[in-house]
Amino acid sequence: MKYFKPVVLLLFLSLSLLSFNCSKDNTTKTNRVIIGISSDIETLNPLYAFNLNEGYITDMLYLSLVQHSWNSTLGEIESEPMLAKKWEWNNDSTTITLQLRNDVWWSDSVNVTAEDVVYSFDLYSDPVVNSRFYGTFKNFYTDKENHIDINRTFNVISPFELKIHFLQHSVPSLLSIDLPILPKHIYEKIARKDIEHSDVNFHPVTDGAYKLTSWKRNQSVILAANDKSFLHSKSTINEFIFKIIPNYNTRLLQLKNGELDVITDLKPDDAEAMKGNKNINIVPIKGRDYDYIGWNNIDPVEYLKDKKKVPNPLFGSANIRRALTYAINRDEVIENYLYQHGEKAVGPVSPIFKSIYDPTIVPYEYNPEKAKELFAKEGWHPSPGDGILEKNGKKFSFKLYMGTGNPQRELAMAVFKNNLKAVGVDVQIEKMETSSFLQKLIDKQFDAWIAGWTVPIPIDLMMFWYSDLDQAMFNISAYDNAKVDKLLQKLETNITRNQKVQVYKEIQVLIHEDEPVTFLYWLDKLAAYNNRIKNISINPLGPINKTWEWQLK
Numbered sequence: 077m078k079y080f081k082p083v084v085l086l087l088f089l090s091l092s093l094l095s096f097n098c099s100k101d102n103t104t105k106t107n108r109v110i111i112g113i114s115s116d117i118e119t120l121n122p123l124y125a126f127n128l129n130e131g132y133i134t135d136m137l138y139l140s141l142v143q144h145s146w147n148s149t150l151g152e153i154e155s156e157p158m159l160a161k162k163w164e165w166n167n168d169s170t171t172i173t174l175q176l177r178n179d180v181w182w183s184d185s186v187n188v189t190a191e192d193v194v195y196s197f198d199l200y201s202d203p204v205v206n207s208r209f210y211g212t213f214k215n216f217y218t219d220k221e222n223h224i225d226i227n228r229t230f231n232v233i234s235p236f237e238l239k240i241h242f243l244q245h246s247v248p249s250l251l252s253i254d255l256p257i258l259p260k261h262i263y264e265k266i267a268r269k270d271i272e273h274s275d276v277n278f279h280p281v282t283d284g285a286y287k288l289t290s291w292k293r294n295q296s297v298i299l300a301a302n303d304k305s306f307l308h309s310k311s312t313i314n315e316f317i318f319k320i321i322p323n324y325n326t327r328l329l330q331l332k333n334g335e336l337d338v339i340t341d342l343k344p345d346d347a348e349a350m351k352g353n354k355n356i357n358i359v360p361i362k363g364r365d366y367d368y369i370g371w372n373n374i375d376p377v378e379y380l381k382d383k384k385k386v387p388n389p390l391f392g393s394a395n396i397r398r399a400l401t402y403a404i405n406r407d408e409v410i411e412n413y414l415y416q417h418g419e420k421a422v423g424p425v426s427p428i429f430k431s432i433y434d435p436t437i438v439p440y441e442y443n444p445e446k447a448k449e450l451f452a453k454e455g456w457h458p459s460p461g462d463g464i465l466e467k468n469g470k471k472f473s474f475k476l477y478m479g480t481g482n483p484q485r486e487l488a489m490a491v492f493k494n495n496l497k498a499v500g501v502d503v504q505i506e507k508m509e510t511s512s513f514l515q516k517l518i519d520k521q522f523d524a525w526i527a528g529w530t531v532p533i534p535i536d537l538m539m540f541w542y543s544d545l546d547q548a549m550f551n552i553s554a555y556d557n558a559k560v561d562k563l564l565q566k567l568e569t570n571i572t573r574n575q576k577v578q579v580y581k582e583i584q585v586l587i588h589e590d591e592p593v594t595f596l597y598w599l600d601k602l603a604a605y606n607n608r609i610k611n612i613s614i615n616p617l618g619p620i621n622k623t624w625e626w627q628l629k
Contacts, residue, residue, distance in 0.1 A: 107628060108315035109609060111620065112327040112336040116294050116320050121277040122256035123199060123207040128340075132620040133318060136299055137282040138256035141174065141193065143622070146615040151430030153533055153617070155250040159188065159257060159283075163250075169570075170244060172253070176236040179306055182259050183282050190238040194230045195260035198223075204268045209255065215246040247570050251534060257283070285624035286316060294320055307624040316623060331356065331604060338609070340619045342602035343484075344415045350604070357607050359614040360600035363428030366421050367485065367528045369404075369476070369492070369594040371397050374554040376521055385554065388523065390474060397591040399450035401440040404495045406596055409488045417602065421595035423584045424540060426531050428616050432580035437588050447499045458500045465500035473502035476524040477517075479510040485526055488596070517552055520545075527552075528599070533616060537583060538564050541592075555592035 117130045125134045143158040160174045180188040200209045201216070201224040210222065217228040231239040242248040259281045266274050280288060285307040286299040297318040301308060319336065321327045328346055330336040332353065342350075347358050371391035378386040391397060410418045419427070420439040427433050451457075456465040456472055465472035478485060486507075493503045503524075508516070517525060529540070529550075542548035542564050543556040563583050567576065603619035605612060611627045 107313060108317060109313055109337045109623075109626065109628070110317045110319050110335070111338040111340075112321050112330060113318050114320075114322055114324070114327070114341070117291075117297065117318075119277045120280050120288065120291070120297075121271075122258065123205060123209075124272060124277070126208050128618070129318065132618070133297060133299070134256060135284075135621065136286040136316065136623055137280060137284040137288065138258070139180065139188075139283050140256050141176075141253050142250050144254070144617060145613075146617050148615065149430075151428050151433070153251070155254075159193075168244075169248060170242045170246065171239055172242075172248070173233075173239050174237065176238075177306065178236045180283055181304055182261075183280075183287050183302070184259075184262075186259065186261055187235070188257065188259075188283050189235040190232045191235070192257050192260045193238060194226060194232060195263065196255060196258045197230070198226055199258060199263060199268070199271075200255055202268055205271055215242045215248040215252050217241070217243060245570065247568065259283075285312070289315070296320060301624075305624075311627045312624055313626055313628060331606075334606065336606075338603070338605040338620070340601075340603045342604045344413070344417045344600075344602065347417065347602050347604070348415045355607055356604050358602055358604045359619070360417060360602055361614060361616060361619060362600055363426035363531070363598055364533075364616050365528055365530050365599045365601055366424075366426075367488070367526065367596040367599060368421070369400070369596065370517075370522070370525045370527060370553050371400065371593055372520065372523050372553055373556065373592055374520075376523060379520055379554070385556065389470070390472065390523065393454055394590045395450045395454050396456075397594070398440060399447040399454075399499075400496070400501070401591055401594040402443045402447035402450070403499045403501065404492045404594065405442045407442060408491055410597055413484060413487050414597070414599065417600035418597040421598050423587045423595055424529075424531070424537060425535065425580060425584050426598060429535055432535075432577050434581040434584045437584060440591070442495075444495075444499050451499065456500075463500055464502045471502065472500065473504075474523050475504045475506045476526060477506045477508055477513060477522050478526045479513040480507050481510060485528075489526055518549065520552060520554060537580075538568070541583075541587065553592045555587075555590070557586055557590060560586050 113129045117127070117133065119125055119130060120134060120137065122134045122138055125131055139159045141158060141160040142155045145154050145156060147154050159176055159180060161177050162175045164173045165171070176190060182188060199205050200207045201213050201218065201222060203210060203221045203223060213222065213224055217225040219225060229241055231241070233239065240253060242252070262276060262281050263271065266276065278291065282288065285302055285305050287302045289298040289300045291297050299316045301312050301314050321330065324341070327336060327339050331339050334355070342358060350356055350358065372388050373392060375386040375388050378384045406420050410416060410420070422437045422439045425433050451465055456467045458464070459466040459471070476489070478489065489505055493505060496503050516522060517527065539548050540550045541555055541560060542551060543561050545551055545554060560583055563579050566579050571579070603614050608629045609626055610629055611625055613622060613625070
């Protein structure tokens, strides 16, 4: 699961556009794709590449041992050969033997070998390097600093064959070894403490389907096809330009004019307005993102004081949290502001995960009377003067926080505020600068907030819903259910596929009953592209993937 930022001058746009139009001959112009992005990247190094655009670009520059596709029928990820042309697991799946391709070359003409693979895992897990993957190697033999024990883990048989050994009783998969491989002969010359600020981050030696041509800060990143790659074919697109345009309306205008071929963040109302444009295809990416209203299940004051988990005086009861969900009209927002590009959520498991999603769980409907019943059951009754719910002299009144820069969320909260007022709940909306909002959110300083999550693939519920807040840093609402904890732990063991499906469904039922937050709706992320591009696959893995398979009419 990975994410962003913006800035710029409009003069830049016309100058950069002029340079694009003048720099290539007509043949190249027709055999390139221009993708509009909102902000510049910070690095081209997979060790540190974190946001979406950095991920798209590094995937084009570097090969991993395996690649992935989305099986929409089963609703799950499937792995395929990439740098590894074949593999074999031992009987208990604690060792995998990999046969590597022998026809892959770094851009400086050095052969890619098993030594690069071993060295890459060493780098990714080294605390001195501090990569974005540090601390994620739970299936590997590691030392007390979570650094992979290279001698116990890897056995290089030949330049193009190696074994990887995993911990006994662990549950590894091909996703456990899905990392972009880096060139050992380049990185071994750099002190590990200096890698993060090394020139290699800006002038990379790569082995992917594309190679870097130029990176002009706050203007563009240009990639050219690597004709020495085994992924290259006669139909491979010659050039990809990631053009940096901070202003959304400018990106939209250039898409309509044909100056851009792809944008990945189309707004629902613009998608509605562009339905008649025959040159543009609009594709929704379903089931990766949901909005929710967070209710802190514990008292933030007590928790910040000495880490004590004391039930929140307003939101500590599951009945109250269900009442709040019954009180809000999600359908109105989906219809009027999302233009049906969304569906009601019942929990943290998306409907795209078809094999584990439980379709029998019914969403809480909009039912103000049911909400009032539940409030009354918990001792909250309208006060005679203003009608605000009251209990033991305390009003049901609170501040709800949100980050700035999301008009869609602001419109939704205007609806929900009125919905809650109708059942006697007083809400004051407080907007905060986004980075400050996110920090306070992680620190659990709010009673209530509205935010969104992107679901990781493969799905990982432990980091969001496990009760140990030191292990589950994204359990922002401080949800605590011992039964859910045991089920989450069971998912970490070697159980059958059918058992795993059953565990996921049990977790969904329990979370739905507790309603730790109000799950609002799954949002369609809308990508738009010029119909001159064909063989493009936009799916839950993202709008820009396997670009070496894209073709132009």
